[in-house]
Every structure is written in C-alpha cells, then in structure tokens.
Amino acid sequence: MKDLQEILAIAREVGWQAADILRSYYHGTAKDPSLNVQYQHNEPVTAADVAVSQYILEKLQAALGNEDFAYISEETYKSRRDATPYNPTWVWIIDPLDGTRDFIDKTGDYAVHIALIKETRPVLAVVAVPEAEKLYYATKGGGTFVETHDGSIPLHLSSDKRVEDLTVVVSRSHRNVRLNYLLQHLPCQNQKAVGSVGCKIAAILEQQADVYISLSHKTAPKDWDIAAPELILTEAGGKFTHFDGTLLQYNTGDINQWGGLLASNGQYHEILCREAERVLALTND
Structure with missing residues (x-):
C-alpha cells in the first residue's frame, strides 16, 4: 500500500478535479448542464452528484485499487445493502456533493468530502469548497492545511472570546x-x-x-x-x-x-x- 502522503496527494488532486466538475454544473458550463433533479427519501439528487461520485470512485480505484481499500459513496451506498456486516480496515467515505439543496438554490455553500477511515476513525480528509476555490486537507497527526491556487498554508485555531x-x-x-x-x-x-x-x-x-x-x-x-x-x-x-x-x-x-x-x-x-x-x-x- 502507498504511504499516507502519497495517498493524500492523489486525494487532493481528485478533490480539485471534483470541484471543477461541480462548478461546471453550478455555472452552467458543463457539456450537459441539466441537473435533472430527483428526490430519494425526500432528499434531492442531481446529475452533478452522480457524475462527481462516478468520477471520484473511478479515479481513486484506478490509483489505489480494490485490494487494500473499500469505497462508500453517498450516491452508491443505497445499492450495496450487504446481508452480512462488512467492515474493512481501510475504507474511503465520500460525499461527492454535500449541500445539494444549497447547490440547487445557488447559495454557493456546497462541498466535496473525501475521507479515509482506518477501522473506525478518519486518518485522511479532503474537503473542497468549489465556490471559494479552496481545498482543506488533513492527516491524522499531520495538521490541517488550506490549499488555493497559490499554494498551501497550515491552519491553527485560536480564540479568546467570551x-x-x-x-x-x-x-x-x-x-x-x-x-x-x-x-x-x-x-x-x-x-x-x-x-x-x-x-x-x-x-x-x-x-x-x-x-x-x-x-x-x-x-x-x-x-x-x-x-x-x-x-x-x-x-x-x-x-x-x-x-x-x-x-x-x-x-x-x-x-x-x-x-x-x-x-x-x-x-x-x-x-x-x-x-x-x-x-x-x-x-x-
């Protein structure tokens, strides 16, 4: 298996590309920009959700394979109701479009989530916010960074408010x-x-x-x-x-x-x- 930093580099690249696909739908520049909104369990699903889910899964699986990792995406999970519990050691948990209602309503508040779980806890994460053109990433014990087209800087929270x-x-x-x-x-x-x-x-x-x-x-x-x-x-x-x-x-x-x-x-x-x-x-x- 590749080391965590190599895997992170792959996930960051996938996150940026996924953000670009979402922006193309959001701004109507996709080849077919129709969102084709449908509702499942009272939650909207768009063509953008499906396209980005497919893209992320294809790219991660092509780079990392299926031997070491399992993959769960919001848009594919509904079809994999296994009869027996399936708890692999390493699993990718993906939300190709978090904030679908905001995406449809054009508030700009939507994101891509990509997390790698080891057993039951996250060890790697990418959150891309397309409209801010920012990508946040972290590894367990490695800190959090925000990446823009100008590069990455570390983030450290502090507050002295009441x-x-x-x-x-x-x-x-x-x-x-x-x-x-x-x-x-x-x-x-x-x-x-x-x-x-x-x-x-x-x-x-x-x-x-x-x-x-x-x-x-x-x-x-x-x-x-x-x-x-x-x-x-x-x-x-x-x-x-x-x-x-x-x-x-x-x-x-x-x-x-x-x-x-x-x-x-x-x-x-x-x-x-x-x-x-x-x-x-x-x-x-």
Missing part, C-alpha cells in the same frame, strides 16, 4: 423543534446560516464562526457528511464529539450518526457539551 460572544453556524434547512429549542437556550446566541457541513466547518476554520451543533431527529447525518469535516477541524486544534464527549465512530455497519454532536474551535467545548445535555434534559421532563 462564551456569550461565540457564533453558532446553523443550517438553512435541516432544522427541528428540539434543535431550535437547544439553540435558543445556549449561552451563545450569535448565529450564522451556512449550508453543507463541510462549509460550516470551513467557516469555523476561517474563524467566521465558532460552534456547530447537529441533533438527530427522524433522520441523522451520515458518515459521509461528518468524517472529512471532523478531521480537518480536529487537526487544526478544534474538537468534534458527541455531547457526552465521546469520539465519533465510522465504518461500524450503521452509517447514521445518531444523537447530539458538537463541533467547535475547542474553546468552551466541554462547557457547551454539558450545557447542551442540560437543556435537552429539560425538554424530556
């Missing part, structure tokens, strides 16, 4: 009553609406926001929504955990990330987790 002055990045769509209640009762009330989990975490890395909260309801975010954003945040000094402080697990046989998840720049993380648990306990009384 907890009341933190900004929570929130979704434009995926909201529910319990999440709204929680957000209304946190000590930090500044909010910034951003689509795509990748774009939300990028906002924290760019220090335009400080906190992101996910609270599952009838559905939950999936492995491909969270894995790559988690690593680019934590390797820059941030934190991304369940409300009880436990780490997220991937490649477990259940692609859903149930419960409450909190991502932050690291400042007040434990305090906000405890506060979230306290507020939610009130809703259960």
Whole structure:
C-alpha cells in the first residue's frame, strides 16, 4: 500500500478535479448542464452528484485499487445493502456533493468530502469548497492545511472570546423543534446560516464562526457528511464529539450518526457539551 502522503496527494488532486466538475454544473458550463433533479427519501439528487461520485470512485480505484481499500459513496451506498456486516480496515467515505439543496438554490455553500477511515476513525480528509476555490486537507497527526491556487498554508485555531460572544453556524434547512429549542437556550446566541457541513466547518476554520451543533431527529447525518469535516477541524486544534464527549465512530455497519454532536474551535467545548445535555434534559421532563 502507498504511504499516507502519497495517498493524500492523489486525494487532493481528485478533490480539485471534483470541484471543477461541480462548478461546471453550478455555472452552467458543463457539456450537459441539466441537473435533472430527483428526490430519494425526500432528499434531492442531481446529475452533478452522480457524475462527481462516478468520477471520484473511478479515479481513486484506478490509483489505489480494490485490494487494500473499500469505497462508500453517498450516491452508491443505497445499492450495496450487504446481508452480512462488512467492515474493512481501510475504507474511503465520500460525499461527492454535500449541500445539494444549497447547490440547487445557488447559495454557493456546497462541498466535496473525501475521507479515509482506518477501522473506525478518519486518518485522511479532503474537503473542497468549489465556490471559494479552496481545498482543506488533513492527516491524522499531520495538521490541517488550506490549499488555493497559490499554494498551501497550515491552519491553527485560536480564540479568546467570551462564551456569550461565540457564533453558532446553523443550517438553512435541516432544522427541528428540539434543535431550535437547544439553540435558543445556549449561552451563545450569535448565529450564522451556512449550508453543507463541510462549509460550516470551513467557516469555523476561517474563524467566521465558532460552534456547530447537529441533533438527530427522524433522520441523522451520515458518515459521509461528518468524517472529512471532523478531521480537518480536529487537526487544526478544534474538537468534534458527541455531547457526552465521546469520539465519533465510522465504518461500524450503521452509517447514521445518531444523537447530539458538537463541533467547535475547542474553546468552551466541554462547557457547551454539558450545557447542551442540560437543556435537552429539560425538554424530556
């Protein structure tokens, strides 16, 4: 198997090319720019999702093969319901277009997520934000970098704000009553609406926001929504955990990330987790 830095170079190149394909659809310059929007489980899927998924899988498999790695993409997972649990040691978890609704609505808040999982934890991540023309990447223990067409620079999070002055990045769509209640009762009330989990975490890395909260309801975010954003945040000094402080697990046989998840720049993380648990306990009384 290639070493992690060689694999990272491949994933970065694939991420940039995937971003270019998405931009061609977004700006109507693709050979056939029709999005052909369809709905699966009340979620939109476009021709761009499908084209980029196919591109990423083909490129990674051509470069790395199928012997050492398994591959899970949002757009192909629905067709691989294995009867027996399948938990390979190394698995690529891919979201070819995170933020499809924002892509359709032309907000610019969409991203490409590519993560490599070893057993149950991410060891390599690429998050490309096409409209910002930026690509964030990280390896376990190797730090986080942001790459533009001018090169790469390392990212290190820091903050000296009061907890009341933190900004929570929130979704434009995926909201529910319990999440709204929680957000209304946190000590930090500044909010910034951003689509795509990748774009939300990028906002924290760019220090335009400080906190992101996910609270599952009838559905939950999936492995491909969270894995790559988690690593680019934590390797820059941030934190991304369940409300009880436990780490997220991937490649477990259940692609859903149930419960409450909190991502932050690291400042007040434990305090906000405890506060979230306290507020939610009130809703259960």
